Amino acid sequence: MSDIILSAKGLSKRYGSLLALTDFGLELKSGQVYGVLGPNGSGKTTALGILLGTLSKNSGEYSWFGQAENDPKQRRKIGAMLEAPSFNPNLSGVNNLKIVADIKSLPYSEVLRVLGIVGLGDWGDKAFGLYSLGMKQRLALAVALLGSPEVLILDEPTNGLDPTGIAEVRDIIKSVSETGVTILLASHLLDEVQKVCTHTLVLSKGQTLYSGTVEGMLGDEIWIETKTSDEAELINLAKKFPAVNKVKREGGFVMISISDETYVKDFSVEMAKQGVVFTHFNVKKGSLEEQFLKLLKNK
Numbered sequence: 001m002s003d004i005i006l007s008a009k010g011l012s013k014r015y016g017s018l019l020a021l022t023d024f025g026l027e028l029k030s031g032q033v034y035g036v037l038g039p040n041g042s043g044k045t046t047a048l049g050i051l052l053g054t055l056s057k058n059s060g061e062y063s064w065f066g067q068a069e070n071d072p073k074q075r076r077k078i079g080a081m082l083e084a085p086s087f088n089p090n091l092s093g094v095n096n097l098k099i100v101a102d103i104k105s106l107p108y109s110e111v112l113r114v115l116g117i118v119g120l121g122d123w124g125d126k127a128f129g130l131y132s133l134g135m136k137q138r139l140a141l142a143v144a145l146l147g148s149p150e151v152l153i154l155d156e157p158t159n160g161l162d163p164t165g166i167a168e169v170r171d172i173i174k175s176v177s178e179t180g181v182t183i184l185l186a187s188h189l190l191d192e193v194q195k196v197c198t199h200t201l202v203l204s205k206g207q208t209l210y211s212g213t214v215e216g217m218l219g220d221e222i223w224i225e226t227k228t229s230d231e232a233e234l235i236n237l238a239k240k241f242p243a244v245n246k247v248k249r250e251g252g253f254v255m256i257s258i259s260d261e262t263y264v265k266d267f268s269v270e271m272a273k274q275g276v277v278f279t280h281f282n283v284k285k286g287s288l289e290e291q292f293l294k295l296l297k298n299k
């Protein structure tokens with residue numbers, strides 16, 4: 001059986017004179033966590049809406065599980081959280097979910113299962129109106145998980161949450177993906193995509209600037225995050241080391257960009273020879289943010 005979950009090509013969408021999405025293509029494979037990344041208004045929601053069949057397209061085609069567009073049988077394999085569902089604040093989490101379970105003809109055992117996944121098992125009997133923002137978002141995620149979908153589509157799943165809420169939702173997404181569920185999510189948060197996704201597609205003004213693995217987008221560039229007592233001397237010496245590309249001060253560290261990981265050891269040996277004593281030395285891959293800004297600049 002093919003492991004291609006979704007195949008889309010040439011999708012475009014126009015709102016009057018505005019071209020919101022141009023030639024959008026995506027191949028989503030089983031087990032991937034694909035993040036559609038882009039600033040506000042770049043076309044993320046438009047793309048997801050078309051793929052879910054809730055929005056018409058002007059051109060292009062897509063297919064879920066190799067079947068025809070809008071095939072209801074395929075639609076049942078997809079769980080979606082596009083915008084916050086309207087829950088009744090006076091009803092408990094369980095009773096709100098039971099309404100959705102009834103609509104989808106699912107057994108109530110599903111309600112308890114999904115509440116457990118999103119960590120609301122103990123809050124199921126409490127009124128929705130008492131939930132924190134993070135808990136409300138997790139209940140919305142629970143709705144998308146009803147019926148054990150093979151694919152989950154999430155639009156800005158951590159929108160408006162505080163750092164704790166963001167971390168909780170991230171952990172749920174990661175653990176759901178570890179059970180084999182394929183995930184397509186939209187986000188404007190680079191950090192979120194870097195932490196959660198295996199693949200990313202970068203959108204800007206409706207155009208795709210990159211599509212592929214997150215690792216691939218990060219490239220080979222390595223940053224060494226350092227601290228030492230004589231920063232000026234380190235900067236001076238680092239700039240003379242042949243494999244060093246860039247040196248900058250950032251967040252209390254001296255950041256040194258090096259062309260290849262294999263030169264990191266040589267660099268530290270050379271600095272030791274020159275009498276530099278590091279109190280902090282941490283090797284990192286380039287950040288998605290840097291690559292993202294580069295893509296936008298090169299466009």
Ligand SMILES: Nc1ncnc2c1ncn2[C@@H]1O[C@H](COP(=O)(O)OP(=O)(O)OP(=O)(O)O)[C@@H](O)[C@H]1O
Nearest residue numbers: 015018020038039040041042043044045046047188
């Ligand atoms: N119904 C509509 N009518 C007219 N223009 C629209 C409509 N929906 C979206 N747009 C425009 O299309 C562009 C893409 O919007 P879209 O919501 O897809 O972007 P987005 O990346 O999801 O943004 P956000 O992160 O703010 O949700 C924007 O310029 C938006 O203003």
